[in-house]
Amino acid sequence: MKNAMIRLVGIGKHFGEIVALDGVSAEIRESEFFSLLGPSGCGKTTLLRMIAGFDEPSTGEIYIDGKSMDGVPPNRRPTNMVFQNYAIFPHLNVADNVAYGLRAQRQAKDEIRGQVSETLEMVGMAGFENRQSHALSGGQRQRVALARALILKPKVLLLDEPLSALDRQLREQMQTELRHLQRAVGITFVFVTHDQEEALTMSDRIAVLFDGKVAQLDSPIELYRRPANKRVGEFIGVMNFLRANLISEFPGGYEVDVEGLGRVAVSMRQAPGGASASRLLAGIRPEMLTLVFDDADSSENYAKGEVVDTQYLGDMTYYEIALDGAGKTVTLSMRNTAGRPILAPGTGAKVRWTPESVLLLN
C-alpha cells in the first residue's frame, strides 16, 4: 500500500445556510490518479479549491504529504492546478506562460528555457514557444495549462474538469494522454469531473460525492460492480432496479424474492448495505441480462417477458423488456455478434441471468 499523499479529515464547508461539504474524510495515495465524481453542486470543486488553498474549510483539516495545510496560502502549497477555463495569461506567450512559476523561483534564464521546451515536448507542444496565447485552440490551451503546472514538479496536480470544454473526439484523446502522462511523471493527480465514463476510464480510485458527502470511495471496477446504494448505481452506468422481499437469511447471504426474476440467493458480498431495510431493491446491470434465442437452453435462471422497445446502436442493441410479474420494464443490452437476430418490439423474450450479478440495495 502506498503512502497517503493527501489526508482529508472531516472537511466541512458552509456558505451561510448552504452546506457545501459535510464531514468529508478521505485518503489520496501517492502517485494515484484520483477522481472526485459527482453531479454539479455536490461540492467536488469546492473540495479541490480547498486542497489548492483558494478556500478554507469551515471544519476539519487537510494534510498534504504529512503537513497540515491550515493557513498555508496557495503559493506555498506543493500543489498546482489546471483550471477549468485553463486561465492562460493573455498578455504572455506560450513560453512565458509555462515559465511563469519558474520565474517566481528566480532560476537562471538558460535553465528555464531548457525546462520549458522539455515540458512543452512532454505535453506535445514542442515548437510552440513563441505562439501568442490568443492564437491557441482549446486543446492547445489545455496542454499549455498542463505544462505550466507540471514544470513546477508539484507533489499533487489538481485538475478542475479540464476536459469539459473540449469536443468529444479531442476529449477522448486527451483522456488517454492524461493517463499516460500521469503514469510517466508519477505525480498524484486529483481530477474533478461530473462525467462518470471519464472517471471510470482514467482513475485508479474514485470518490463519488453527493450533497457534500462521500457516497462511496472505491476503484472503478468495484464502483461499477458493487455500488454502495441505489443512487451510486444509477449515477455510474445504467442499472435496473426491481423490488425485492426478504424471505430468509442463511449463513453467507440472503434469499430474496425479486419481482420478475423469482427467488434469488444473494451472497453477503453482493449486499453492501445488508438486508435490514423494509424496502429492498435488487439491482442488475443491462449487460448482465442475456436474451436466450435457443429454446432448448436449459439454464436454471431465466425469466419470460416481451420486448417493448428496441434501440439499435450498431455494435450493441438495447432492449426495453417487460418481464412477466414485474411492475416496470428492464433494460438489457446485447452485443451484435455474427448471426444474432435483432428482436422487434412485441416479440416474446426469454431472459437469462445469474445470481452473482444481482445486487441487494437499500
Add this chain to the structure above:
Amino acid sequence: MFAASEFSRWRRTEGFKGLALVSPPFLYALAMLAAPLAAVVLFSFWTQDYLTLDRTPTWNNYRTAWSETIYQVLMLRSLKISALVTAATVLLSFPIAYYVSFYIDPRRKTLWIFLITIPFWTSYLMRIFLWKVILGYNGVVNGSLMGLGLIEEPLTFILYNQNAVILTLSHAWAPFAILPIFVALERIDRSLLEAAEDLGDGPLRRFFRVTLPLAMPGVLAASVIVFIPTIGDYVTPRLVGGPNGLLIANMIELQFKKANNAPLGSALAISAMLIVAVISVVFLWLNRRYIRSRG
C-alpha cells in the same frame, strides 16, 4: 425623369439612411469645430499689423513660437504640469478603481461608481474656488494646522503656485481616470489571479505580473483622457496658479485678447496641439499593443 427615379431609389438605401442620421451632428461639428480650427490654422500664417491683418502667408509666427524663451518655458511648464497631473490622477485613481472592482459586492459596484461622480455635479469653477478656500492663507488647511499649533505661520507653498494647479486638476479629472481603469480591472478574469497565486506568486508579485499588465489599457486610456484637456486648461492656472503657475494656454489667451496678436496666438495653439497629438499617438500605439496581446 431618370434622375428622379434614381434619387428615390438611392433614398431607400442603407447608405442614405446612415447619411441622414449622421448629417446633423456632422454639420454641427463642421460649423463649431472644423471651421474655427481652419480659421485658427489660417490666422497662424498671417501677421497682425496694429488694427489690420496682413494676409501674406508667413512662417514668422511659428518661428517666434518655437524660438523665443518665454514660449519655450511656458510650453515645457505646461507639458511638465500636465504630465504630473496625469501621473498624480492615475496614481490616485488606481487604488479607488481597484477597491471598487475587487472589494465591493458586485451588486453595489454601480452604486459606488455613481457615488464617485457626485462631487462632479458641482460646477468646475465652484470646485476651484473651494480649493482656494481650503488651501488659502486663512484657509481650512492653514487654519487647522495653526489651531493645532503645528505651524506658527500660514503655509504659503500650497496656493498660488504649480502645486496648487496640480492638486486642483488631479481632483477635477479623477472620475475620468477612475472609470477606464475600473472597466479594465473588471475585465480581468479572476481565475488568472488564482493561477498566478497557484504558480507561486505572493500578492505583490501577482499584482505586478498579472493585474497591472492586464489593467494597462485602462491606465493608458485614463492617461490620454487626463493629459489632453489639461494642456489646454487656462482657468485653473489663472485662479490658483499665481505668477509662476501660468501655462501656455494662458499665453494663448493673452495673445488673442490683451496683446491683440491673434496670429501669434494661433501659431502657439497649433504648436501645442501638434505636440499633444504626437504624445497621444504614442499612447494610443502603446494601448493597441496591449490590446492586441490580449486577443
